[in-house]
Each structure stands twice: as C-alpha cells, then as structure tokens.
Amino acid sequence: MRTSIVRSVQSAIARSSSSSTYVRARAYSSDSVPERKVAVLGAAGGIGQPLALLMKLNPLVSKLSLYDIAGTPGVAADVSHINTRSEVSGYAGEEHLGKALEGADVVIIPAGVPRKPGMTRDDLFNINAGIVKSLCTAIAKYCPHALVNMISNPVNSTVPIAAEVFKKAGTYDEKRLFGVTTLDVVRAKTFYAGKANVNVAEVNVPVIGGHAGITILPLFSQATPKANLSDEDIKALTKRTQDGGTEVVEAKAGKGSATLSMAYAGAIFADACLKGLNGVPDVVECSYVQSNVTELPFFASKVRLGKNGVEEVLGLGPLSDYEKETLESLKPELLSSIEKGIKFANQS
Numbered sequence: 641m642r643t644s645i646v647r648s649v650q651s652a653i654a655r656s657s658s659s660s661t662y663v664r665a666r667a668y669s670s671d672s673v674p675e676r677k678v679a680v681l682g683a684a685g686g687i688g689q690p691l692a693l694l695m696k697l698n699p700l701v702s703k704l705s706l707y708d709i710a711g712t713p714g715v716a717a718d719v720s721h722i723n724t725r726s727e728v729s730g731y732a733g734e735e736h737l738g739k740a741l742e743g744a745d746v747v748i749i750p751a752g753v754p755r756k757p758g759m760t761r762d763d764l765f766n767i768n769a770g771i772v773k774s775l776c777t778a779i780a781k782y783c784p785h786a787l788v789n790m791i792s793n794p795v796n797s798t799v800p801i802a803a804e805v806f807k808k809a810g811t812y813d814e815k816r817l818f819g820v821t822t823l824d825v826v827r828a829k830t831f832y833a834g835k836a837n838v839n840v841a842e843v844n845v846p847v848i849g850g851h852a853g854i855t856i857l858p859l860f861s862q863a864t865p866k867a868n869l870s871d872e873d874i875k876a877l878t879k880r881t882q883d884g885g886t887e888v889v890e891a892k893a894g895k896g897s898a899t900l901s902m903a904y905a906g907a908i909f910a911d912a913c914l915k916g917l918n919g920v921p922d923v924v925e926c927s928y929v930q931s932n933v934t935e936l937p938f939f940a941s942k943v944r945l946g947k948n949g950v951e952e953v954l955g956l957g958p959l960s961d962y963e964k965e966t967l968e969s970l971k972p973e974l975l976s977s978i979e980k981g982i983k984f985a986n987q988s
C-alpha cells in the first residue's frame with residue numbers, strides 16, 4: 641500500500657516532465673542512480689514542508705538537507721521516517737547553514753514571506769530580497785556549483801539578486817541559476833485542459849516572461865493537444881493563469897499563498913534538474929533564467945537541462961498576434977523588476 645502511494649506520486653511527477661524523460665528515467669536501476677544531495681532552504685514553511693515530503697519520495701535524491709531559521713528538526717524527524725532512499729538531516733539557525741549546504745547538488749529556496757490579500761509580489765521585496773541575498777552568499781561559499789532553484793518572491797527580482805551575489809563572489813554560472821516558474825505551467829495546463837475538455841495528463845503549454853501578473857505569458861497558441869478555442873477563451877485563460885497566485889491568496893484570506901501546488905511544481909522542477917544532472921536526455925522545462933531570447937537579461941522560456949544545468953535556452957517559437965502584443969507590454973515591468981534586484985544587490 642505504502643509502496644503504491646510512493647510509486648503513484650513518483651509517476652505523477654515523472655509524467656509531468658516530458659514523456660521522453662519519463663520513459664528514459666524508468667530505465668534506471670536503483671544501483672545506477674548517482675548520489676545527489678538536495679537542500680531546501682525555508683523547509684519548515686508552507687511550501688518547504690510539503691516540498692520536503694515530495695523530495696523525500698524522489699528516488700534520485702540520496703541526501704535531503706532541510707534548513708530553516710527554526711522548526712526544522714521536527715520536520716526532518718517526521719519526514720525521515722518515510723522508508724525511501726534519502727537520508728534526511730534538519731538544520732535550524734544560521735550557524736548550521738554551511739553544514740546544510742555543503743556538498744549540495746541542488747538548492748531549492750522557498751524561504752521568505754508570502755503575500756496577503758491586496759499585496760503584489762513586489763510588496764515582498766523589502767523583506768525577501770535581504771533573505772535571498774544572505775542565503776545566496778552562503779551558497780557561493782559552501783556549494784558554489786549547486787543548481788539553485790529560486791522560489792522566493794518576487795522571482796522577477798530575486799533571481800537577478802542571486803546572480804549579482806554570485807558575480808560578486810566570483811562563482812556566477814548562468815547555467816546554474818533558475819527562477820522556478822513551473823507553477824505557472826501547472827496552472828496553464830490545468831485551466832487549458834478544463835476549457836478545452838482534453839485529458840490534463842496530455843496537455844503541454846509553454847509559459848514565458850516572468851512570474852508576476854502581466855509578466856506571466858502562457859503561449860496557448862502552442863498548447864497541445866490542439867483545441868479550437870475562441871479569442872475570448874484564450875484571453876480569459878491567459879488572465880486566469882496570470883492571476884492564479886492572487887486567486888489562491890484571496891481564497892486563503894490572509895493565511896498565505898499557494899503552498900501545496902507550489903510544492904508540487906517545485907518538486908517537478910527539481911526532479912527535472914536532477915535528471916539533467918544525471919544525463920537523462922531531452923529534459924525540457926520552462927524556467928526564468930539568464931537569457932538572450934529577448935532584449936531582457938532574464939526571461940522565462942523553455943530550457944533544456946543537462947549535466948551542467950542549462951544546456952540550451954530554447955527560442956519562443958511562433959507567437960499569435962495577441963501573444964506578440966502581450967509580450968511587448970510585459971517587457972517594461974519585467975525590466976524594472978530586474979533592475980530593482982540588480983540595484984539592491986549592488987548597493988547594500
């Protein structure tokens with residue numbers, strides 16, 4: 641029974657990645673899976689706890705390191721009783737951050753405050769920018785070669801902050817820094833499947849741009865399986881995807897933002913990073929990375945993952961007129977969030 645629950649969660653995650661990835665991943669025998677340490681920073685939080693659970697279910701992880709400013713020993717003890725491959729360690733307090741990070745292959749960062757109703761993601765900047773800066777300073781020191789999966793908002797600014805911190809430390813490698821935008825893809829797939837009345841497990845929708853309001857641009861013109869949706873339907877789906885986070889923030893009415901769907905999305909993205917590191921071919925996910933597919937220095941688009949992180953930032957493909965227009969209108973806001981992050985990292 642327990643084995644079947646673990647297997648069904650694992651295969652849901654595997655199916656969510658590209659189907660070719662799934663078929664090849666199954667070809668692994670447990671003996672041939674390399675040792676991989678994954679660290680979660682902010683592991684006692686609303687996202688951190690279910691993400692710790694999902695990473696504990698991932699057979700690609702051999703060491704799971706859970707770090708937070710407080711509360712991590714309990715989470716680690718709890719998760720450690722699950723009879724899966726990884727060895728779990730919990731670390732609480734800044735003096736243990738180095739140990740938590742040492743030897744990490746992938747660092748996932750859901751540390752920081754979430755939104756309340758009426759707030760934008762940018763309203764979190766003042767608190768979260770400092771948290772991300774100090775965590776990235778430690779990453780540069782203790783695991784400079786790790787792939788960094790940034791979840792903390794505002795992602796449009798926290799990723800540029802991380803890049804600047806790593807540049808200052810002399811450890812920046814643009815192939816290893818990712819803003820996690822997978823939740824936008826997860827939402828776009830769900831909403832599209834509902835409207836188009838197609839099997840959600842077969843749906844693919846790229847989401848480009850950034851991770852805040854109008855900077856989130858789902859490319860429904862490229863969605864598969866194809867469906868004959870009207871322009872109004874596409875506009876409504878686009879708006880719902882852009883407002884997906886706010887929908888959850890309002891429904892939670894002051895108790896935070898998306899945690900469970902984010903943990904799921906974060907687990908899919910981390911799994912894709914691990915598969916890439918392990919040499920699984922054709923691992924493609926959307927992510928907010930250093931990019932030259934547009935004139936903006938950071939941009940989310942499809943990315944091929946490999947043994948060094950980003951193997952290739954893929955182009956945008958053909959856009960509808962509506963998507964072209966929306967792309968142009970998101971650029972000023974995204975650029976200003978990027979510049980805000982860069983300025984913060986360099987002045988403080």
Ligand SMILES: NC(=O)c1ccc[n+]([C@@H]2O[C@H](COP(=O)([O-])OP(=O)(O)OC[C@H]3O[C@@H](n4cnc5c(N)ncnc54)[C@H](O)[C@@H]3O)[C@@H](O)[C@H]2O)c1
Pocket residue numbers: 681682683684685686687688707708709710750751752753754755764768771775790791792793794795820821822823824851896897898899902
């Ligand atoms: N990228 C996305 O798609 C996405 C989706 C949902 C939420 N988020 C963001 O993720 C972040 C976390 O959300 P949550 O709901 O888990 O919040 P939460 O408040 O429930 O948990 C955050 C955790 O971070 C910890 N923390 C604070 N400062 C820290 C530090 N210096 N080092 C380590 N840990 C620290 C807190 O102790 C807490 O346990 C928020 O910024 C939220 O906006 C991003």
Ligand SMILES: O=C(O)C[C@H](O)C(=O)O
Pocket residue numbers: 754755761793823884885886888889897898
């Ligand atoms: O909306 C938020 O503040 C959290 C997150 O970015 C989300 O998209 O759910």
